[in-house]
Amino acid sequence: MPNTIKTLLIVDDSRVSRMMIRTFVHAKYPQWIIIEAASGNEALQIVDRDTPNYCTMDINMPGLIGTDAAAQILTKYPGIRIVIFSANIQESHQSRAAALGAKFVGKPVTEKSVAQALGFFEGKE
Amino acid sequence: MFHLMQKLSFPEQQELVGKIWDSINSGLILIDSTGKVLFWNEWISMHSGIPCEFAVSRSLESLFPGGLSAAFKSAIKNASLHKLPIVLSNALHRSPLPLYPLPITPLEQDRLQQSIAISPIALSNEISLCLIQITDASLSIKRERVLQSYSKRMSLEAVTDALTGSNNRRFFDERFAVELGRAQRLQIPLSLIMLDVDYFKRYNDEYGHPAGDRVLIAIAQTLKTQLNRTTDVLARYGGEEFVIILPDSGVDGARIVAEKLRSAIIGLNIPHLASMIADHVTISIGIATCQSLVNSAAADLLEIADRALYSAKHGGRNCIRQLIVPELRPDSKFAALS
Amino acid sequence: MNWLSELQIDGLTEVFNIGAGRAAASLSEIVCDEVQLSVPRLQLYNSSEINAATLTLNSLRLGAVKQRFSGPFSADAMLLFTEERALEIVHDMMGSQVSIEDVAEFEQEAMCELGNIILNACLSSIANLLNLTLESSLPSYTIGDTDGVLRGIISDANQPLMLVLHIDLSIENRHSQGLLVFLLSTSSLQKLVSHIDRFISGI
The missing domain is CATH 3.30.70.270 (Reverse transcriptase/Diguanylate cyclase domain)
Structure with a gap:
């Protein structure tokens, strides 16, 4: 399983965050295809075009916020596994993520937090 | 001061530090990284009813069973974790510790209104301690009231x-x-x-x-x-x-x-x-x-x-x-x- | 603004956003309600350029919570709120059983605590991500007319640079904006930038 090529979409308005997630994911799965989007609206377009397997989604972004973007994506493509990756660690956001069928992972982006996201993608929970 | 300290023997220095601690008109508690009490000044003894000799080397939890507020416990944890000072205002916490106004009576008493500051202290030998300062907030509330009515009058005139x-x-x-x-x-x-x-x-x-x-x-x-x-x-x-x-x-x-x-x-x-x-x-x-x-x-x-x-x-x-x-x-x- | 590259600003903003997220979580425990706290914008100024207009502070009076911190670099960190907003926030934090008139007498202390939560969250986030140790003084609160408070802030000739973060804070349906200001010397800014560069190049 881990050797198959998967497509991951990273949605975050911070370039540094995208870089960090990409680096940690690539260290573990160098063969994965990684696409980046800097906003929720951009993510919706990319999902229609490329239909990734997995997606990490920031919450606070200009325009469409991450949880709303995730809700729209999951309605249209219920097979995509989404991790809400946010600095906003309040209970209300965690339960919103759970209600959507997504996993919540708190920032900062570290090897550990990325591993949590990958665990969810690979169906370890 | 430095000159004087050199003249004093180690026990004399300790005595001096202890007397200074006890003369301070607010509560001081020094705890180590495991939460055990190292020092406890007279003010705390008076307002808690627990003498220093008894408190030293016991944890705050065991000294105040069930008496510490959740906010106080997490503040101590965060102060030691991030090595940053934390304040707990009386406005939002009222009485985090079971301390009482003087004289302490055996009867049911309302807790003392407290303002708390927690400062992590890191020594050069990597020992880290935490100093907890407690002041009687009812005094500052009174002062604030006086200042406020004064400033109200001033701003009315202006x-x-x-x-x-x-x-x-x-x-x-x-x-x-x-x-x-x-x-x-x-x-x-x-x-x-x-x-x-x-x-x-x-x-x-x-x-x-x-x-x-x-x-x-x-x-x-x-x-x-x-x-x-x-x-x-x-x-x-x-x-x-x-x-x-x-x-x-x-x-x-x-x-x-x-x-x-x-x-x-x-x-x-x-x-x-x-x-x-x-x-x-x-x-x-x-x-x-x-x-x-x-x-x-x-x-x-x-x-x-x-x-x-x-x-x-x-x-x-x-x-x-x-x-x-x-x-x-x-x-x-x-x-x-x- | 040429002091910082776009990537450095992005990195710093993200560091502060993580701090703001932690602060929001602590505040929401106090108010038992959701708190939105974000850092949408970061700017660097020379203190000579600073006035109420550049900072978009249209209020007569300001409250400022200040902590001086030191470590590999040192700075005065300050949280600025317009006074009426500050009172509303304190009111929300204390719960509705307290009247807004009574809140004023607790303002000083409560603002100290609010500022302390936000400043500590940001400082610890900087320290964690950049992997360094920072020490800090206890917070102090001052309040006064906007120009006076700003004059006091920029009068320190040793710290001529101001890193300004615009903060959005909403509790329940109240929305408020504040500023997080770091006053730095030229050499402290250089050290901060070099730590950010090290952090970014380590990705």
Whole structure:
């Protein structure tokens, strides 16, 4: 399983965050295809075009916020596994993520937090 | 001090430090990284009823079983984890520790009001400690109350016109900016009334300045009683000019208020033999009304009210002129009415 | 603004956003309600350019919570709120059983605690991500007319640079904006930038 090529979409308005997630994911799965989007609206377009397997989604972004973007994506493509990756660690956001069928992972982006996201993608929970 | 310390033996130094700790009129607790008490000053002993000898090398949890608030426990944890100082204000936490006002009685007692500061202390040998400072907050609350009533009086004087007791120009400027912002935010109308006493200079010449002052006082009082809403703001703008902010008042509302004010001043029936238009004191009124503020700046609305007043003066005095700032057309200044 | 590259600004903003997220979580425990706290914008100024207009502070009075911190670089960190907003926030934090008039007497202390929560969250986030140790003084609160408070802030000739973060804070349906200001010397800024560069190049 881990050797198959998967497509991951990273949605975050911070370039540094995208870089960090990409680096940690690539260290573990160098063969994965990684696409980046800097906003929720951009993510919706990319999902229609490329239909990734997995997606990490920031919450606070200009325009469409991450949880709303995730809700729209999951309605249209219920097979995509989404991790809400946010600095906003309040209970209300965690339960919103759970209600959507997504996993919540708190920032900062570290090897550990990325591993949590990958665990969810690979169906370890 | 340093010189003295060198002269003292180690036990003497310890005694000195201990005496200083015990002389301090607030609570001091020093704990190590595992949460065990290292020092505990006399103030804490008195207010907790637990002597220092008993407290040392015991954890706070065991000294105050069930008595520590959750916020206090997480503050201690965070202070040691991030090595950053933390304050727990009395406003939000009241009494985090089971400490009591003196004298402590065996009866059920309310806890002491506390303000707490927690400072992590890192020594150069990597030992990290935590200093907890507790002060009796009821003292600072009293002080705050006194300061507050003082500053209230001061600020009242700063915004009141000494002669008429109305708000002064400064108060008006502040409130006008606030109301303008509110009207813009909520997209509600705003009206501004500017008025002055007709032939006031002639009145002063005829009756003298003290009489003129009495007219201004009477007018200020009358205007005030005519304004029913607490949100309406009357201020003396300068000389014989007054200004009134009418939040959330459109064309008709402002006009009705203005008419009430004009009649009320006539109703005072103050003789004015030098007036060219009546035998009593009258006022001229200019109104600027903005139905929905788009880009109007404060200065614009003031200027428009001033122009309306000017036109009332030139239109025969003892009358009202209203100018309306048009909606959605911030480029063209205003359209005249009446 | 040429002091910082776009990537450096992005990195710093993200560090502060994580701090703001932690602060929001602590505040929401106090108010028992959701708290939105974000850092949408970061700017660097010379203190000579600073006035109420550049900072978009249109209020007559300001409250400022200040902590001086030190470590590999040192700075005065300050949280600025317009006074009426500050009172509303304290009111929300204390719960509705307290009248807004009574809140004023607790303002000083409660603002100290609010500022302390936000400043500590940001400082610890900087320290964690950049992997360094920072020490800090206890917070102090001052309140005064806007120009006076700003004059006091920029009068320190040793710290001529101001890193300004615009903060959006909403509790329940109240929305408020504050500023997080770091006053730095030229050399402290250089050290901060070099730590950020090291952090970014380590990705």
